[in-house]
Amino acid sequence: MNQRNRLRATLLAFVLTAGTGLAALQQEARATEIKVVVNDQAVTSYDIARRSAFLKLQRRSGNVRQIATDELIEEALKRSAVEQAGYRIPDSQVDAAYANFASTNKLSISQLTQILHQAGVTPRHFKEFIRLQIGWSQVVGAQSRGSGNLMSEQEVVAKMLEQGGNKPTSTEYTLQQVIFVVPQSRKGDLKRRRTEANNMRGRVNGCDGTIDLAKQLRDVTVRDLGRVLELRLPERWKKDIAGLRSGQTTRVQDTENGVEFIIVCEARSVSDDRVAQLEFSTKDLEESGGDRGAKLLEELRKNARIERR
Template sequence: MVRSLGTVLALMALVGFGAPVAAGPFSPLKIVNDQVITQFEFEQRLLFMQLLRQPGDLEKAAMDTLVDDRLRMSAAKQFGVKMTPDQLKAGMEEFAARANLTAEKFVEIIGQAGVQPETFRDFVESGLVWREIIRGKFAPTVSISETQIDRALANGRPMAALQVKLSEIVIPAVGAGRDAALQRADKLRLQLRGGADFASLARQNSSAASAGRGGALDWMLLTELKPDAAKVVRGLAPGQVSAPVVLDDTVVIYQLQEQKQEMTQPSGAIMVDYAAFLVPDDGASAAKVRAKVDTCNDLYAVAKGLPADRLTRQTLPQAQLPSDVAGALSLLDAGESSTAITRGGWRVFLMLCRRGPPETEMPSRDEVRVQLTNQVLGAQADIYLEELRSEAMIRTP
């Protein structure tokens, strides 16, 4: 993704290096079921991808993505998925923000390079409707277990944190006034569904300090919200408005403006939590232990009643590990063990408990759950798109 205005301007030199011009800009290059992809659309997508500095065979990628977009929009029509103007605007802002630009400035820059605003809009719309389809079709079936979260955290992955940019309408709901506040919030939500402007309603109705800004809040980590609010916001797409959320003595309505996942910046120190359990070097004792344990904590039950020096557990910076221990642990994931080391006639049952940044720099369980869910949904989206592609009639005129 283009990261700065200067980079975008520098890439304008690429204009003119696209595919040869065909007989006319609207001559068909590909037909996907009954939908035509024109020469003009192809040239626009190719130029857009050049400006974004996409790698690989851009001519092939441009056509492939146009075909995929046709399939996505056909699926959207089948499921009745449409983007409102506000959702589309929020999606364009979200994309442009990756280059530290507003949508308006982004459109201006790519326009100077020859890319039409409709090209950018169609590209964003296809991605937004696809996200809605995948959420609606597959999200209810995705269940991330606590064990999966434990495993991800133990292995120091993932390291991305979900950030959101929200607007809010906060209504006081003290004591017996809660029912009245909820009724008021429901009325406001109906107005918003009818097309009312969120910022205007926030200025008129919100009791929060953000009211003067139309309810707008700064970027924040999703985990900075209270759990009930985070749960509601997590299910929103850009532009969508939440159901009223009761938080202490207030009722709050949120609108999601943008969201992004940013990689956290670890301190650089990789910490390794490991256990070393001394067992007889007889070839069978280590196998018996392995059969009884799944995590490092399970070793405490196995070692119960034995001398304290038989089981040790340490958390050290990776650079400070003994060389033989470091070598053995480097081959393991959390919960795996090695018996490659001996100590004074004992076999060392070595088990990796956790490897990664310090605990204070790790994502929360909620963040990990969201990321693992997105990984599953991403894989299911790829499979579903491949199914649509295999069922479609795609031909060259």
């Protein structure tokens, strides 16, 4: 099961518990105590009771309370890794995932929020869970990309022969990044900065005049990202950039830096040995992504301070 489906299944389990165990959870919350400490992060009896209910709903067998405790310890380890890597998942990305989950399950956002309140699980709790899953996915992805394990020339040739000798084709983008800077202490400015960014997008028709446009505005940074193959596009922007033509821009996104969008200076189709190597190596990394996540989690566990009380 991929990361998105795991997230959906877990959140759906939360939703289905609505109204069924609220009294028990409230009682547990009043009597909560710390059961485990993982790298200074506390796992409480209330956390364990809530996760146990999810596991029972999924008809998990065995010592459910122990399984719940183990899962929460794993989440604490993942959270430490996300924080250490410096990943900050913006609220806009979390809110979009929250809204998408509601829509997928034929609920409005207000209906989902109401169900969560009735279940004794706040929307904030759900969103923080989503934030962790996104962050962990980025940590594992960065580990995979940073490993540098590209296929050898012989392996690439073997893969090509399996496909009839044809080299794969990819799109190469020349990109420019526009950042409307918003300091962490001034997040109330995000709405105004989004409007400014969208106004600038409407005036953009390629990358040549971007710097001149930015000079007319306050606290706007332009970065030339160079040439990037579609296979190497940043995960956050991949869906927005894929399919764009020269001169087009992505939608505006809130990020840890403020408000951003990407301009496609040039998009061209390429097919060479480098593309073949990246294409086959990327597919191989994706297929082994679950193993990499498990190995990374095991390393985190070995180096962690875990105190059971």
